Amino acid sequence: MTKSEKWKEVDLYFTSKLHASDPVMDSILQANAEANLPAIDVSPNQGKLLHLLAKLKAAKYILEIGTLGGYSSVWLGRALPEDGRLITLEYEQKHAKVAEKNIRTAGLENKIEVIVGPALESLPTLKDRGFANFDLIFIDADKPNNPHYLKWALEYSKSGTVIIGDNVVRKGRVIEDNIEDPSIQGIRQFIDLLSKEPRIDSTAIQTVGSKGYDGFVLGIVK
Numbered sequence: 001m002t003k004s005e006k007w008k009e010v011d012l013y014f015t016s017k018l019h020a021s022d023p024v025m026d027s028i029l030q031a032n033a034e035a036n037l038p039a040i041d042v043s044p045n046q047g048k049l050l051h052l053l054a055k056l057k058a059a060k061y062i063l064e065i066g067t068l069g070g071y072s073s074v075w076l077g078r079a080l081p082e083d084g085r086l087i088t089l090e091y092e093q094k095h096a097k098v099a100e101k102n103i104r105t106a107g108l109e110n111k112i113e114v115i116v117g118p119a120l121e122s123l124p125t126l127k128d129r130g131f132a133n134f135d136l137i138f139i140d141a142d143k144p145n146n147p148h149y150l151k152w153a154l155e156y157s158k159s160g161t162v163i164i165g166d167n168v169v170r171k172g173r174v175i176e177d178n179i180e181d182p183s184i185q186g187i188r189q190f191i192d193l194l195s196k197e198p199r200i201d202s203t204a205i206q207t208v209g210s211k212g213y214d215g216f217v218l219g220i221v222k
Helices: 003-018 023-034 044-057 071-077 093-105 119-125 143-155 170-175 182-196
Strands: 061-065 085-090 112-116 136-139 162-166 200-209 212-221
Touching (some): 003 044, 003 200, 023 071, 044 200, 061 071, 071 136, 119 143, 143 162, 170 182, 170 212, 182 200
Parallel strands (some): 061 136, 085 112, 136 162
16 A cells, blocks of 8 residues: 555545534535536545634634635535624636535525635725624635735734645645745745744644645634
8 A cells, every 4th residue: 555545544534433424515525526626625634624623713704715616615614603704715717606506505605605706806805895804714725826815814814813724735845945836936935924924823734645745834813
């Protein structure tokens, strides 16, 4: 058994032991596959981690940058209280339509709103929509723009806001300082900003599993 095969088996082990049967989440992944969306959703274990972090934070207002088919949106949305709200930003119209259908399947259409278009154009409009700040912000979109997303995340934060960034390890390529890949450059700039930003206390966690070798950044705004 290769390392990656073992990672997948361990992921399946924990999912089978610690997750109840969830036809809704299974149907969302199936719908995403049938729509030919990129298979880059968070894993079930990672989705439940996001859910538990939102629960621990008792988050009422959540911002997600990068929706895809809404799999992580639903995990986060399920953690909201009855009067909670999640705004998720998606560039691709096709992805947004799939996500909206999945959100309805999960019964969360009254809590989750998908805004379509470039996130850097949507983010400045959120205050006019009535959102001054969020309790939790999940950044999982195009990596070259991660530094810009972080700046907006801080703009929409308050003391105690949790900021999570996904896919920051990239099979260990994040340590390659001379690489020309714009995604890696964006992640490195994102990390550099976090290292210099006095308003947030952060760390990174490497992960392995069904999604391969990657990791999260987690931070709390002071």
